Amino acid sequence: MSTNQIHVQITVPAGVTLTAELPGRASADQIRTALNRLTEAVIAYQHGPQPDAVPGDEDTLAAVRALPREADGFVNVNKVRTTLGCNRNRAVRLLAEVGLLRPADAAKHLSN
Structure with a gap:
């Protein structure tokens, strides 16, 4: 990992690791977007697929x-x-x- 990168890593209970890497000079919007995507991935992982999302x-x-x-x-x-x-x-x-x-x-x- 380069020293001018931002590395965010989240490990959920089953040992699955979600990662986001951004350039060290990332804007606040880029960081916010990456964190939002990681948060959405964690929520999706914890709750599984939504019943209405996929037709039966x-x-x-x-x-x-x-x-x-x-x-x-x-x-x-x-x-x-x-x-x-x-x-x-x-x-x-x-x-x-x-x-x-x-x-x-x-x-x-x-x-x-």
Whole structure:
């Protein structure tokens, strides 16, 4: 760490460390912003995700069911990923749950 840097470190109970580093000549606004972001991260860590922040599976499954089908009657995994903004594993799980996962995709992604 350089001597002309401001280093702020907060460790929360589970041993997770949150860090902010600023140039030594940081303005009061830059310092305030960094501390506010660290405070928000600590609060988010302590309280976990907010229930209203992420749609529940029922809402998400309804959105998957509403997606347009391809010619073979199935929905493309990447279509789910881009439309819902989820990762591949969740897209595959959701498609499988509603019965819209292409058999070739099921063999590829669910074989583990």
